[in-house]
Amino acid sequence: MEIVIIDEPEDVGPLGADAIAQHVVANPEAVLGLATGSSPLRVYQELGARVARGELSLSRCQAFLLDEYVGLPAGHPEAYRTVIDREFCDLVDLDPANVHGLDGTAEDLLGECTRYESAIAAAGGIDVQLLGIGRDGHIAFNEPGSSLGSRTRVKTLTxxxxxxxxxxxxxxxxxxxxxxxxxxxxxxSSARHLVLIALGEPKAEAVHQLVEGPISALWPATALQLHPHVTVLLDPAAASRLQFGAYYREAYRGKPSWQGF
Structure with missing residues (x-):
């Protein structure tokens, strides 16, 4: 797990975009995992700017959303497919037909979850997955107490x-x-590279548990400690509870330039 503490908030977008872009450059048909919420917005805006400047193309990529509310009709402004279209797809050259989401209005919700798992597998799995983290340590909508081995399913929100x-x-x-x-x-955890962004002091305890705490369903994000390739991008406020913050800064400063994310 690589911890990157970013002193200037405006640098979150470029660094997050670098982590995504390295996969697309290596494989123009890369499969992207998209998250909603405020944390990834700067990354989406930076990716949009790079596409507009002709520096990057996502036209051959596929993308999968992390989650969706149950019961919101298609086109509802807060349905996550609508949010992703507005905050990301409208900014880039990604084909909307290659953006896949869960149907929260499906008559058979369990069948919809099975279908989604199969669709991810058929695409070859997700190459790089963007994530945020809740103040209680949830990732996607895996609330505290979630199985650390869980697959796509119906959940009740806290x-x-x-x-x-x-x-x-x-x-x-x-x-x-x-x-x-x-x-x-x-x-x-099946995605090949996880990029988690956390900003602000309210996330500090969850970040501390994610990076330095014991692996526990009490803090679902701690399962990421077992993943071989995780990048965590933090501002100083979100990093304020880390015991080894000085070391993480030192390690990042000393990182070889060829290593990338």
Whole structure:
């Protein structure tokens, strides 16, 4: 797990975009894993700028979303497929037909989860997966107590997650769906490279547990400690609880220039 503490918030976008772009340059048909929320926005904007300048093309890539609310109709402004279209796909040259999401309105939700797992496998698996982290340590919608080997499934959202997400629903807690479909921790861990972004002091304890805590379902993101290729991009506030912060900075400064992410 590589920990990168970024002093200037504006550098999060370029560094995150570098991590994605290295896969696309190596394989123009790379399979991307997309996350919603505020953490990846700077990365999406930077990727959009590179595509606009002709420095990068995603036209041959495929992409898979991490999760989706249950019950929001297609086109709802806070359905995650709508959010990804607005915040990422509209900025780049990725073919919308190659962007795959979960159908939270499916009549057979369990069958939809099985279908999604099969679609990821048929695409050859995900090359690079963007992630955020919740203040309680959840990744995607794998709330505390989730199985660390879980696959795509239906989950019930915690009250805290619904309160956190109410800001996207006019601050109406009751408008936030109770259920979701989400890639499991086992599914996420099958991606070849994980890039997790955490910004702000409210994420500091979750980051501390992710990087330095014991592996536990109490903090689902700690399962990533077992993954062979994880990049964690942090601002100083999110890194403020790390015991070995000085070492992580030293290690990054001394990183060979050829190594990349």
């Amino acid at each position: 009250t805290q997650t619904r309160l956190d997400n109410a800001r996207f629903f006019g601050d109406d807690f009751h408008a936030v769906p109770l259920h979701c479909l989400t890639q499991g921790i086992g599914t996420i």
